[in-house]
Every structure is written in C-alpha cells, then in structure tokens.
Amino acid sequence: xxxxxxxxxxxxxxxxxxTTLVAASSLAQVEPEPASLEEIAARxxxxxxxxxxxxxxxxxxxxxxxxxxxxxxxxxxxASTSPYLLPTSExxxxxxxxxxxxxxxxxxxxxxxxxxxxxxxxxxxxVVLEHYxxxxxxxxxxxxxxxxxxxxxxxxxxxxxxxxxxxxDDSVVDYLPRLKGSAYDSVSIRDLLHMASGVAWNExxxxxxxxxxxxxxxxxxxxxxxLDTLPRVAPAGEKFNYNTGEANLTGEVLRAAIANSAVPxxxxxxxxxxxxxxxxxxxxDRPDGRETGGCCISATTRDYARLGLxxxxxxxLPDGTRVLPEGWMRDSTQPFKDRADYGYMWWLLGDxxxxxxxxxxxxxxxxxxxxxxxxxxxxxxxxxxxxxxxxLLAALLAVSDQLRAxxxx
Numbered sequence: 001x002x003x004x005x006x007x008x009x010x011x012x013x014x015x016x017x018x019t020t021l022v023a024a025s026s027l028a029q030v031e032p033e034p035a036s037l038e039e040i041a042a043r044x045x046x047x048x049x050x051x052x053x054x055x056x057x058x059x060x061x062x063x064x065x066x067x068x069x070x071x072x073x074x075x076x077x078x079a080s081t082s083p084y085l086l087p088t089s090e091x092x093x094x095x096x097x098x099x100x101x102x103x104x105x106x107x108x109x110x111x112x113x114x115x116x117x118x119x120x121x122x123x124x125x126x127v128v129l130e131h132y133x134x135x136x137x138x139x140x141x142x143x144x145x146x147x148x149x150x151x152x153x154x155x156x157x158x159x160x161x162x163x164x165x166x167x168x169d170d171s172v173v174d175y176l177p178r179l180k181g182s183a184y185d186s187v188s189i190r191d192l193l194h195m196a197s198g199v200a201w202n203e204x205x206x207x208x209x210x211x212x213x214x215x216x217x218x219x220x221x222x223x224x225x226x227l228d229t230l231p232r233v234a235p236a237g238e239k240f241n242y243n244t245g246e247a248n249l250t251g252e253v254l255r256a257a258i259a260n261s262a263v264p265x266x267x268x269x270x271x272x273x274x275x276x277x278x279x280x281x282x283x284x285d286r287p288d289g290r291e292t293g294g295c296c297i298s299a300t301t302r303d304y305a306r307l308g309l310x311x312x313x314x315x316x317l318p319d320g321t322r323v324l325p326e327g328w329m330r331d332s333t334q335p336f337k338d339r340a341d342y343g344y345m346w347w348l349l350g351d352x353x354x355x356x357x358x359x360x361x362x363x364x365x366x367x368x369x370x371x372x373x374x375x376x377x378x379x380x381x382x383x384x385x386x387x388x389x390x391x392l393l394a395a396l397l398a399v400s401d402q403l404r405a406x407x408x409x
Contacts, residue, residue, distance in 0.1 A: 034057055034059040034060050035056075035060055036063070037063045037064065037067055037070060037071065040056070040060060040063070040064050040071055041070065041071035044071055044072065053065075053359070053360070053383065054205065054383055058114075058115075058379055058381060061360070061379050062117075062135065062379055065142055065143045065360075065377075065379065066136070066140055066141065066142055068141075068143045068281070068283060068296065068298050069141075069281045069298065072283055072284075073283070073284040073285075073286060073287040073288070073289065074281035074282060074283055074284060074298070075261070075263045075281060075282050075284055075291060076263075076279060076280075076281050077263055077266060077267055077271050077276075077279065077280040077281060077282060077297070077299075078267060078271075078272065078279055079271075079272070079276055079277055079278050079279045079280075080271065080272040080273070080274070080275045080276050080277065081272075082275055083275045083276070083277035084274055084275025084276070084277070084306055084309075084318060085275075086120075086122060086125075086126070086127050086302055086305065086306070087125075087126050087127065088126065088127045088130070089123070089124075089126035089127060089128045091128065092128055092129065093107070093121055093123070093128040093129040093399065094107075094402075095107050095108050096395075096398050096399055096402050097398065098394045098395050098397070098398035099394065100390065100391045100394045100395075105391070105395075107129075107395060107398075107399070109391075110391060110392065110395045111131045113388055113391070114133075114379075115361070115378055115379050115380045115381060115386070115388040116131070116133065116376070116377075116378060116388075116392075117132070117133045117136045117140075117142060117377040117378060117379055118131070118132045118133065118136050118137075118138075118140065118142065118300075118301040118375075118376070118377040119131045119132075119301065119374065119375070119376050119377075120301040120302055120304075120305045120374070120375045121372065121373075121374045121399065122305050122308075122309065122372070122373045122374070122375075123370070123371060123372050123403055124371050125309075125371075127302075130301075132301075136377065138300065138301070138302060139278060139300060140300060140301075140377070141278070141280060141281070141298040141299055141300055142298060142299075142300075142301075142362070142377035143283075143296050143297075143298045143358075143362070144295075144296065144297050144298065144299065144304070144356075144358050144362045145295055145296060145358030145359045145360065145362050146247075146294060146295060146356075146357060146358040146359065146362075147297070147304070147356040147357065147358040147362050147363070147364055148282070148292070148293075148294065148295050148296055148297045148358070149247050149250075149293070149294050149295070149345040149356070150311075150345050150346050150356035150364070151266065151297060151307065151356070152247065152250055152251055152254065152262070152293045152294070152345065153193055153250075153332060153344045153345035153346065154270070154310075154311065154315065154324060154328075154332075155254055155262060155265060155266060155269070155270075156168075156189065156193065156250065156253070156254055156344075157315060157323075157324040157325060157328040157332070157344075158265070158269045158270070158315070158323050158324055159254060159257050159258055159265075160325055160328075161315075161322070161323065161324055161325045161328075162258075164257040164258045165189065165253075165257050167189075168188065168189045168190040168193070169188050169189070169190060170188060170189055171184075171185065171186070171187065171188060172184045172187045172188065172189060172191075172192065172249070172253060173185055173187075175189075175252075175253045175256040175257055176224060176249075176252055176253060176256055178221070178224055178228075179224055179227065179228060182227065182228045182230075183197075183198075183199045183200075183230055183231060183232040184197065184199065184227065186236045187199065187236045188236065188237070189250075189253060190237070190344075191236050191237045192246050192249060192250045192253065193250065193332075193343075193344035193345055194237070194240065194336045194339075194342070194343075194344065195240055195241060195242055195243050195246060195247075195339075195342070195345075196236070196237050196238060196239055196240050196241070196336065196338060197236055197241075197243070197246055198232055198233060198234035198235050198236045198237070198238060198239060199227070199230050199231070199232055199233070199246075200230045200231050200232070200233045201230065201241060201243045201245055201246065203241075203242055203243060203244060211226070211230070211245060212244050212245070214226060215227070215245055216244045216245060216248075217285060217292070218248075218285055219248055219251065219252065219285040219289065219290040219291075219292065219293075220252070220285070220289075220290055223245065223248055223249060223252065224249070224252070226245070227245060227246075227249065238337075238338060239338050240336060240338040240339035240342060244294050244295075247293050247294025247295070247345070248292055248293045248294050249293070250293050250294075250345075251290070251291060251292065251293020251294070252290075252293065254293065255290065261290070261291060262282065262290075262291040262293070263282050263291060266282075269323050270307075270310060270323060273317050273319075273321065273323075274306060274309075274310050274317055274318065275306065275318060276299070276303045276306055276307075277300070277302060277303060277306075278299065278300045278302070278303055280297055280298055280299035280300075280303060281297070281298050282296065282297045282298075283295060283296030283297075283298075295358075301375045301376070301377055302375070304364050304375035304376075304377075305364070305373050305374070305375040307356075307364060307375075308356075308364040308365070308366045308373035308374075308375060309373050310323075311329055311354075311364075311366055312329070312366050312368050312371075312373060314326065314327065314328060314329045314330070315328055315329065331343075331344065332344035332345075332346050332354075333346055333348055333352075333354045335348055349365075349393075349397070351369070352367070352368055352369050353365070353366065353367045353369075353397075353400060354366050359383040359384055360378055360379055360380045360382075360383055360386075361376065361378035361380040361386065361388060361389040361392055362376065362377065362378055363375070363376040363378065363392065363396070364376075365396045365400075367400045367403075367404070369404055369407070370400050370403040370404045370407060371403075371407075372399070372400060372403050374396055374399065376392065376396075378392065
C-alpha cells in the first residue's frame with residue numbers, strides 16, 4: 001500500500017543543507033520499534049515533526065529514503081529511451097588503502113559499512129567499482145537531499161545558455177518582481193548561487209522559530225512573502241550564509257525565467273538527452289506544486305554518476321550538443337571569496353575536485369584530472385558530522401589520488 005503525503009506546510013524535513021553550519025547530527029534519534037513506510041507517511045501527513053529524517057531511525061530511513069514518492073508529493077522524471085552506456089571495466093578498482101583516525105584501512109572496510117547503500121565509481125567512462133547493500137540495488141532510487149542544489153545550479157546555466165536568463169548579474173527582482181522593495185532589490189542570481197545575498201536567514205534546525213523551520217519547505221508566494229520580511233545584514237555578494245530558502249528561491253528564478261516547471265526543463269535539457277537510464281522523481285512543496293530547488297531528486301546511483309559525467313563534460317551531451325555555457329563548470333567550481341570550499345552550489349574539495357553533497361552523505365564526487373566520478377547513496381548515522389561521512393571522504397580522496405598517480409605514470 002502506498003500513502004501519499006498531503007501537505008508539507010512548515011515542515012522543513014527534506015530541505016536540510018549538505019554541510020550545514022549547525023550540529024544537526026545531535027538530533028538523530030533511535031527508535032526500538034521501527035515504523036513501517038505507511039506509518040511514516042501517516043505521521044508526515046499529520047504534520048508530526050518526529051517523521052523528519054533527523055528523527056527517524058536508520059532502519060526507518062532505509063525505507064523512507066528509497067520511497068519518497070510513496071510518502072511525499074513528487075513529479076516524475078522520465079528516463080531516456082537511449083541510455084548512456086556505462087560498461088563494466090575489466091580493470092576493476094583494487095582494494096585501495098586510506099587512513100582514517102590514524103588507522104590504516106582498506107576500501108573493503110568502507111564497503112562493509114552499514115551506512116553505505118550504494119556506490120558506483122566510473123573511471124575513463126567505465127564502471128570500475130559497483131557495490132550495494134543487501135536491500136539496495138542498481139535499480140534502487142534514493143533521495144539526494146542537497147545534491148539537488150547542484151542540479152538546480154546547472155539548470156540555471158542551461159537557462160543562461162538558452163537566453164532565458166540574460167546574465168548572472170541580473171537582479172533577482174528582474175525575474176521575481178513581487179520582491180521589489182525588499183532586501184533582494186540588490187541581490188543578483190550570482191549572489192544566490194554563492195549563497196551570499198547578505199539577507200538575514202537563520203538555518204538552525206534546532207530552533208522552531210528559525211527561518212528554516214518557518215519557510216524552509218515552501219515555494220512560490222509563501223516563500224517570497226517570508227523572504228520579503230527579512231532585513232539586510234551584509235552587502236550583497238560579500239558574506240557566505242548557507243541558506244535553504246534561497247536555494248528554493250533559485251528554483252523560483254529558474255521557473256520564472258523559463259516559464260515552466262523545473263522537471264520538464266531538466267528532462268528536456270539533461271535527463272533524456274544525456275541518457276539517464278531510469279525514471280527519477282523530484283520532491284514538490286505540495287501535491288501538484290513546485291519542485292524544491294534546494295532538495296530532493298531521487299534517482300539511481302548510476303544516474304547520479306551520469307550527472308557527474310555531464311558536469312565533468314562541462315555540460316556537453318554525448319552527441320556534442322552544448323547545454324551549459326562554455327566554461328560553466330569551471331566558473332561553478334571557482335572558490336567564493338568568503339567561502340573557499342564553495343562555488344555555484346558545488347562543494348570544492350581541492351586541486352580541481354568538486355562534489356554535490358547532501359545530508360546523510362549523499363555524494364556525487366568529480367575529479368576531472370583522474371577522469372573519475374563516484375556516486376554514493378548513504379544512510380549515515382547522523383545528518384551531518386558523522387564518522388561515516390569523514391571516512392567516506394577519506395576513501396574517495398584515496399581513490400582519486402591512486403587513479404591520478406596511475407595517469408601520471
């Protein structure tokens with residue numbers, strides 16, 4: 001039986017940041033009797049805050065994260081009829097060593113983690129490692145959380161390339177005139193991509209009066225009505241402040257620019273022409289509502305890897321068609337002046353490596369120098385600051401270093 005979620009209202013459940021600036025990890029709870037998927041859906045529909053991913057047990061999250069379309073409103077993203085092939089390489093990735101907490105570990109240690117649901121590593125266009133938990137598989141969809149912010153960023157690039165957006169220096173109010181007279185008068189699209197509007201926003205998930213608690217899961221006029229009340233605390237374009245509301249506002253700008261919903265545009269520009277092999281879905285703020293620009297596309301690991309390949313190709317399709325402006329990913333992965341590890345909604349990992357990241361350690365890791373993409377579905381013990389997340393990053397960097405070394409030999 002499937003139970004559809006009826007209204008998100010003020011619940012910012014799925015919209016938490018990739019690497020938040022607060023200790024959201026302290027909110028995770030353990031339930032001795034895991035609820036069924038139907039029970040979780042019913043609790044969400046009743047507005048029960050305990051159904052937030054921050055409060056679900058790991059066992060419950062294994063169900064909920066794999067079946068978001070059964071418990072919340074989503075919009076389907078149809079697969080391509082001509083999938084981009086990812087052949088399995090005969091040269092499989094070896095058991096690479098990495099150091100974690102001063103201990104020498106092997107890749108097999110990471111793969112044995114109960115938090116790792118699925119991992120696909122693509123090197124030189126071939127799958128060199130693919131691993132799934134016993135209750136997961138190549139056809140399993142999994143919610144991406146803030147990995148979606150990086151997709152929204154690329155869709156802004158596509159809209160710029162198509163001429164729907166004139167310039168990243170255009171004011172937000174050029175596309176959303178209902179914000180005229182607010183603190184957003186001087187905010188550009190580029191400022192949104194850098195999360196540097198200078199407008200006040202409290203992203204504290206532990207505070208029921210915070211902006212993210214009030215407006216973190218809304219779109220449309222409900223979102224802009226809240227943003228309209230916020231004061232300026234810094235000049236636009238100067239200070240980084242991780243902001244779920246403005247990620248959703250970026251989605252509002254996108255929809256206004258293209259005069260369409262985000263899913264048809266994603267399907268037309270990237271999902272189908274690049275060759276995504278499986279159907280996916282994107283979380284809506286309410287039934288038949290708007291896609292949440294900052295969160296929650298659900299897709300398979302291989303299609304996440306294909307998104308990484310699309311980014312690594314600077315937005316060029318397999319047939320040579322350019323979707324993103326030339327140099328878009330180079331610009332997207334330049335450090336922001338107030339946050340050296342952040343670009344246009346991409347996290348920067350040093351020496352040309354970058355990643356799309358979501359809470360509970362959803363990951364698309366990209367290393368152009370090694371011609372490497374690694375996509376990961378995760379169910380970490382906590383939303384952020386988890387030991388598993390630290391170990392995952394150490395292992396991914398070790399794989400990257402090993403393959404870079406082989407290239408240079």
